[in-house]
Amino acid sequence: xxxxxxxxxxxxxxxxxxxxxxxxxxxxxxxxxxxxxxxxxxxxxxxxxxxxxxxxxxxxxxxxxxxxxxxxxxxxxxxxxxxxxxxxxxxxxxxxxxxxxxxxxxxxxxxxxxxxxxxxxxxxxxxxxxxxxxxxxxxxxxxxxxxxxxxxxxxxxxxxxxxxxxxxxxxxxxxxxxxxxxxxxxxxxxxxxxxxxxxxxxxxxxxxxxxxxxxxxxxxxxxxxxxxxxxxxxxxxxxxxxxxxxxxxxxxxxxxxxxxxxxxxxxxxxxxxxxxxxxxxxxxxxxxxxx
Numbered sequence: 676x677x678x679x680x681x682x683x684x685x686x687x688x689x690x691x692x693x694x695x696x697x698x699x700x701x702x703x704x705x706x707x708x709x710x711x712x713x714x715x716x717x718x719x720x721x722x723x724x725x726x727x728x729x730x731x732x733x734x735x736x737x738x739x740x741x742x743x744x745x746x747x748x749x750x751x752x753x754x755x756x757x758x759x760x761x762x763x764x765x766x767x768x769x770x771x772x773x774x775x776x777x778x779x780x781x782x783x784x785x786x787x788x789x790x791x792x793x794x795x796x797x798x799x800x801x802x803x804x805x806x807x808x809x810x811x812x813x814x815x816x817x818x819x820x821x822x823x824x825x826x827x828x829x830x831x832x833x834x835x836x837x838x839x840x841x842x843x844x845x846x847x848x849x850x851x852x853x854x855x856x857x858x859x860x861x862x863x864x865x866x867x868x869x870x871x872x873x874x875x876x877x878x879x880x881x882x883x884x885x886x887x888x889x890x891x892x893x894x895x896x897x898x899x900x901x902x903x904x905x906x907x908x909x910x911x912x913x914x915x916x917x918x919x920x921x922x923x924x925x926x927x928x929x930x931x932x933x934x935x936x937x938x939x940x941x942x943x944x945x946x947x948x949x950x951x952x953x954x955x956x957x958x959x960x961x962x963x964x965x966x
Contacts, residue, residue, distance in 0.1 A: 698965065699728030699735045701761070703901045704932045705807060705850075708940050709739035709963050712820050712874070713754035713768030714798050716846070718942050718959055719908045719924055720892040722863045723814040723848035725802055726766070727965050728935060729758040736966040745946055745957030749773045752961075756798075764818075766798040772876050774829075792876050793825040807861075813849025820844070822875035833918040833950070835878025836885050842875075843868040844892075858897050861906070865892040872915050873949060881915030888913045896930075904930040922947020926959065938963040 707715045707724045715726035718741070727735025734757070741752040754768035772792040800818035807814040820842040824830060827838035844867040854860040867890045870879045880886075890913060896906030910924040928942035942959040949955045 698935050699730055699733050699758075701728040701730045702808065703935060704898075704904065704930075704938070706735070706737070706758075706965060708930055708938050708961060709737055709741070709754050709756070709768075711741060711743070711750070711752050711768070711770065712796050712798065712822075713739075713752075713756060713766035714800055714818060714820065715756065715764060715766075716863070716865075717894045717896070717906070717908045717926075718928055718940060718944070718961060719910045719926055720863065720865055720894045721800070721818060721844060721846055722865070722894065723802070723805075723816040723846040724807055725758045725761055725764040725800060725816070726756045727758045730761050732760055734759060737963055738966070739961060739963040741959065741961035743944060743957065743959040745944065745949075745955040747952045747955060748949065762802050764798070764800040766796075766800070768796045768798075770794045770796065770874075770876065792829060794875050795823050795825070796875070797821045807848045807850050810849075813847050813862075815845070815847045817845050818843075822871065822879075824875070824878065827878065830872065830876075830878030833877060834882040834916045835872055836880035836882075837870075838878060840870050840875060840879030842871060855897055858899065861894070861896040861898070861904070863894040865894075866890070867892060869913060870915065871913070873912075873921065877916065877950065881917070883917045884913065884915045896928075902932050904932070919951045920948060922949075928959075936965050938965070 710716045714721040716722035726737045729735030737756045739754045743750040751771045756766040798820045803815045805814040823839040846865040848863040851860045890911040892910045894908045896904045912921045914921045926942040926944040930940045932938045940961040944959045946955040
């Protein structure tokens with residue numbers, strides 16, 4: 676599959692109504708940033724928020740590029756999203772995983788010489804109820820992420836069942852005003868139904884388990900001021916492959932929002948053991964523009 680979905684969504688942003696150029700009327704930083712799967716949230720976890728600053732009767736959009744460098748892998752992500760009336764979010768993302776050190780394991784154990792994996796992700800999120808700022812129980816959303824690998828050679832060799840799959844998730848986000856050290860505190864909880872191995876980059880289902888499981892994910896962020904947010908995320912993972920156990924992910928992040936059109940996120944990430952390579956830790960950086 677080619678990269679045309681990203682290009683098409685960029686073009687859609689350019690020809691969208693004038694409300695896009697007007698950036699939207701929601702409060703500063705209430706669109707979150709872009710996850711590695713394209714949805715609005717943190718780096719690893721989708722939130723109940725919808726991307727951009729679009730409020731009711733407005734369009735908004737985001738464009739993002741991200742890069743994660745851990746001990747034996749590197750992941751590049753490009754993504755884009757559209758927000759309609761702060762009710763519906765449409766996203767697309769492409770992930771490219773450079774296998775780096777795993778190339779030697781694949782060659783020795785499986786006779787494979789592939790040096791990267793690529794996955795396209797198409798997402799839809801719907802705000803079900805509430806508001807992150809003013810509703811007592813926060814904002815609740817439901818979403819799906821359809822994921823499709825471009826090459827199934829490596830995932831198939833290590834025991835994955837399918838080259839595509841669809842995650843379903845429910846997220847709730849709430850901002851508590853002047854809660855911790857008189858600062859605003861954001862809390863998010865997400866439940867995800869998934870069969871994805873390493874987020875889908877190693878296929879879906881496996882020889883150990885081929886059923887959907889519900890995984891828990893969470894985020895917490897403290898606003899130092901309206902431009903700076905620090906926090907942490909945790910993402911539970913399924914364990915579908917006999918080839919290698921799969922660990923949960925977590926990160927410690929800082930987000931800088933110097934302008935309503937720009938957000939920069941940096942994080943220390945820990946992915947645990949990935950495809951027999953142990954203790955994968957490193958840095959993550961993401962740049963997002965809002966329109």
